[in-house]
Amino acid sequence: AQSVTQLGSHVSVSEGALVLLRCNYSSSVPPYLFWYVQYPNQGLQLLLKYTTGATLVKGINGFEAEFKKSETSFHLTKPSAHMSDAAEYFCAVSTTNTGFQKLVFGTGTRLLVSP
Amino acid sequence: DTAVSQTPKYLVTQMGNDKSIKCEQNLGHDTMYWYKQDSKKFLKIMFSYNNKELIINETVPNRFSPKSPDKAHLNLHINSLELGDSAVYFCASSQGGWSGNQPQHFGDGTRLSIL
Numbered sequence: 001a002q003s004v005t006q007l008g009s010h011v012s013v014s015e016g017a018l019v020l021l022r023c024n025y026s027s028s029v030p031p032y033l034f035w036y037v038q039y040p041n042q043g044l045q046l047l048l049k050y051t052t053g054a055t056l057v058k059g060i061n062g063f064e065a066e067f068k069k070s071e072t073s074f075h076l077t078k079p080s081a082h083m084s085d086a087a088e089y090f091c092a093v094s095t096t097n098t099g100f101q102k103l104v105f106g107t108g109t110r111l112l113v114s115p
Numbered sequence: 116d117t118a119v120s121q122t123p124k125y126l127v128t129q130m131g132n133d134k135s136i137k138c139e140q141n142l143g144h145d146t147m148y149w150y151k152q153d154s155k156k157f158l159k160i161m162f163s164y165n166n167k168e169l170i171i172n173e174t175v176p177n178r179f180s181p182k183s184p185d186k187a188h189l190n191l192h193i194n195s196l197e198l199g200d201s202a203v204y205f206c207a208s209s210q211g212g213w214s215g216n217q218p219q220h221f222g223d224g225t226r227l228s229i230l
Binding site for chain 2: 032034036038041042043044045046049051052088090094095100101102103104105107108
């Protein structure tokens with residue numbers, strides 16, 4: 001069964017510093033991978049997705065992620081953190097075991113940004 | 116225009132009561148989902164409907180009964196509420212449930228608190 005593991009329940013960075021949120025996946029078939037962001041008291045918003053093709057995927061708000069099959073990873077990065085990036089981030093893998101899409105989420109990483 | 120809207124946003128009720136949450140999407144998607152997010156922010160799928168037909172039921176207690184009157188609406192009725200039902204419930208939708216590469220669009224959630 002497909003699954004994702006997010007290392008670090010909390011990541012703290014200073015404003016302007018590099019953001020790196022880690023995600024490793026387990027999948028017996030080529031995976032479809034997603035990163036979502038959740039701001040307080042809001043739903044999840046898609047940041048970016050990897051399906052096929054280019055392994056470096058660019059998303060909204062300056063985020064990007066690189067699919068590395070050899071490392072089974074899909075880490076999320078942003079060169080320079082803003083205060084507004086403080087939120088909960090979820091990595092997810094799409095499974096279609098039953099023929100229909102089901103998203104399996106990681107446990108989330110809270111990004112804290114300090115001035 | 117809100118793409119996926121849920122009502123109510125907050126629901127406070129007593130143990131043993133019955134309550135419903137409504138969800139509507141105006142994206143023209145044919146697949147809708149219910150997720151439960153617990154106090155540790157872990158997200159787990161509960162149900163999925165494709166064109167009004169139940170396609171995913173993740174061993175949820177039968178006190179939970181989803182209903183889809185049309186493909187733009189998916190409601191969730193919960194009987195005999197228990198303390199463990201306290202959580203945030205998210206509705207989501209996507210296009211083409213057969214294809215795993217389509218992102219899901221989430222509502223803002225319904226925060227259910229059982230007293």
